[in-house]
Amino acid sequence: xxxxxxxxxxxxxxxxxxxxxxxxxxxxxxxxxxxxxxxxxxxxxxxxxxxxxxxxxxxxxxxxxxxxxxxxxxxxxxxxxxxxxxxxxxxxxxxxxxxxxxxxxxxxxxxxxxxxxxxxxxxxxxxxxxxxxxxxxxxxxxxxxxxxxx
Amino acid sequence: xxxxxxxxxxxxxxxxxxxxxxxxxxxxxxxxxxxxxxxxxxxxxxxxxxxxxxxxxxxxxxxxxxxxxxxxxxxxxxxxxxx
Numbered sequence: 001x002x003x004x005x006x007x008x009x010x011x012x013x014x015x016x017x018x019x020x021x022x023x024x025x026x027x028x029x030x031x032x033x034x035x036x037x038x039x040x041x042x043x044x045x046x047x048x049x050x051x052x053x054x055x056x057x058x059x060x061x062x063x064x065x066x067x068x069x070x071x072x073x074x075x076x077x078x079x080x081x082x083x084x085x086x087x088x089x090x091x092x093x094x095x096x097x098x099x100x101x102x103x104x105x106x107x108x109x110x111x112x113x114x115x116x117x118x119x120x121x122x123x124x125x126x127x128x129x130x131x132x133x134x135x136x137x138x139x140x141x142x143x144x145x146x147x148x149x150x
Numbered sequence: 151x152x153x154x155x156x157x158x159x160x161x162x163x164x165x166x167x168x169x170x171x172x173x174x175x176x177x178x179x180x181x182x183x184x185x186x187x188x189x190x191x192x193x194x195x196x197x198x199x200x201x202x203x204x205x206x207x208x209x210x211x212x213x214x215x216x217x218x219x220x221x222x223x224x225x226x227x228x229x230x231x232x233x
Contacts, residue, residue: 034233050232051157053225056209081232093233113233121206121225122232123157134158137202137229 001065001077005057007084010094015078019096026075030105032095032113038088040135043128045088052083053121060120068097068112072104079112081122111148118145151220153186155196156227159203162196172220179205180214182224202228 002019004010012031020026036048061079068074075098082092095112099105124135154167176182183200186193197203205212206225218224 051160052232053154053156053206053209053227056206056225059209117233118230119211120232121156121227121230123228124231125157134228135231137231 001062001069001074001079003058003061003065004078004080005052005054005061006080006082009082009091010080012094012096015080015094015096019076019078019098023075025100026098027100028098028102028105030095030097030099030102030109032093032109033091034093034113036086036088036090036092040126040128043130045126045128047127048086048088048090049125049127050083050086050092051123051125052081056121057081057083061116064112064115064119067115068108071111072099072108073101074099074104074108077108077112079116081116081120083122114141114144114148117141151218152223154223154225156225158228159196159226163192172218177217178214179207179212179216179218179224182218183214196226204229 012033016029038045061081065077065079077098078094078096080094086092095109097105097109118141125132126135151172152167152169155163160166173185176185183197187197204227207216207222
């Protein structure tokens with residue numbers, strides 16, 4: 001699977017095209033895109049900055065992808081996570097999964113996203129009209145991650 | 151050893167990295183945190199609540215009882231919020 005941590009934006013269609021190439025054995029493509037949304041509770045988010053641990057971020061994403069390929073019959077995939085300053089509406093993360101069947105593709109994409117949220121070293125800082133704050137980790141995300149343990 | 155700080159912990163301490171020599175009396179992550187807390191109010195603030203501190207030694211997540219050697223790279227950061 002292709003893993004990239006980058007500050008630039010990504011093009012979903014181009015990533016799918018690169019991944020599939022001329023292959024005709026692919027039955028299903030599932031994509032997930034995470035975006036910066038403009039609300040946090042009742043506050044309007046003006047800007048978000050994503051900090052990451054270079055080196056370890058890539059390593060963790062590769063580990064998560066490797067676990068997914070061992071767990072489901074996948075035909076390929078791409079995971080891209082951005083860092084740096086972002087604005088509402090900007091793309092943050094992309095997961096593309098190829099499989100012969102949709103169930104494996106849906107499950108693997110959801111698994112990767114759940115794991116990534118709690119295990120990949122990225123931190124979000126939001127700027128609202130009331131000032132800036134670090135986004136707190138959610139217990140619900142941890143519970144979702146734990147739910148994937150066999 | 152090389153210490154790395156990220157996100158809120160980096161801001162509390164006021165720097166993203168520093169090199170220290172591991173005192174002989176410190177054998178694990180927990181001991182290092184206690185040692186760092188003695189370095190000033192900024193460190194005390196950074197390491198106040200252990201439930202929201204995560205640690206990686208040489209880019210692998212570890213628990214607070216993980217043993218340390220002098221050439222380790224130790225990273226301290228809050229729980230992750232990517233995705």
